[in-house]
Amino acid sequence: MNNVLFAWIRKEFTDVWRNGRLIIFLIVCFGIGLMNPITAKLTPMLIEMMQDQMKEMGIVYDPPTITALTSWEQFAKNIWIPLLVFVLMFGNIFTKEYGAHTLTPMVTKGLKKTTVLWGKAFLLILLWTAGYTVYFGVTLMYTEYYWGTEAELMGRVWDMTAMFYLYSLFILTLLVFFSVLWREYSGVLVSMAAILGAEMIFGMIPKVTKVLPGRISSPGLLLQKGYEERYEYALRDFAVPFAVTLAVIVTLFVLSAILMKRKSVD
Template identity: 30%
Template sequence: MRQLLLLLRKELLELVRTKRAMVLLIVFGIFGILNPALAKLTPWMLSLMGESLAEQGITFGAITVDALTSWTQYFKNLMMEYILILAMFSSIFAQEYQSGTLVNLLTKGVSRGKVALSKLLAVQLTWTVCYWLTFLVTLGYTAYFWENALPAGIWLAAVCAYMMGVWLLSLELAFASALNSGMYALLLTGGVFALFFALGMLPQLTRFLPSHLGDGLGLLTGDMASSDILPALWVSLALSATQSALCVVGIRKKQL
């Protein structure tokens, strides 16, 4: 346990000292502000463009903006959050493999599994903090501007979107622990996501696919029932556990 805590501390210290933690917190904080801000500014922007659009024959009725508009924006921006966090951690194993920094630690008798586990924990912990930071900032501003800041279904939708990040990160780390290149790990993760996304074309499969966990907006609007998304949540949990185990296998097989 002491070894795992020491390794986890090292990972977190790396995030802080290399300024990556700061960058992530700032960007995810900005995401949080952006969601309600965009919703708030939408009527103003449309009125700016209104005249020129009217000349082309496009006219608007009265635009109502409410808490739901802000949450719509939140779910639209999720993809950027996933890409950012995946890009940030794609080289977490490769940089150690390439520079040989793990050799000193492993020759102290540390098991490779603990090294993998410390990285998995550090990455998921970072994602948890970043994701819920964006959520809370969005929630705060939404509550400030509009009533009913927490529409029915928001918690389940938010947890599902969070789990999609957990699933994607554990998938990326499973690739990363077996490869010497962060870029390949990122591309393969993108490839698997695209594959799941393509499978989603079959309507009977959609509710089981973790790639659709970010589509929870329907829960807020009433277009979707919780039974439409819960199976995918369980699948994402099972896959995340399996992929984390594969990440440990990957580092064990790695020749250093």
């Protein structure tokens, strides 16, 4: 890594470290990661406590059997929360510099705009990976402690985690791309929302949904019954959107670099 890029990344890291955002984000990821096994663990107890009340109301409900799968289902259900928190906490990493004009002295010293782009993109990926690892790690640790995950399920959990990781990189790439395109954070958020909205609308068309990145945004499907028996087929089902997402990520990064060179950062 060249000296300037390294110095730039270090400056970015110092920012998120000193203003406390990194720690807050990691704590949030820890908390949400912990919620998955805890919710699974507490659900039957809560149902049992409410049994009498429910009986009076004429509802008969057998407490479900809780296994590691329940915890991982919670993991899949909540997987969007850390990503949403991340985008809201770190999404203005580019636009705040445009607004504050802090890039002007740097660029006029010869800092390449593409170095700004790669440095910030690298830091976003690094921070998100750290948070996602904490989120996954905490769920894994407590799920193992309470129930233990059998090897076959664990394989699917790894696939699911990797799949959503790629989707999260797609979201980060959108964030980077729109941050190069617009000067205002609101513009970035609205554009991202528009893309995700459009993806949902097009996702309603069965033939189209099979190739869209959104297909890998709900990895919990891999845990559902039915997928167990036809797992190999299911993975093939995800292969095309997986490849499309990768291609979109690469294309967006190339476009971002081209646009960044022409962008007025003053």
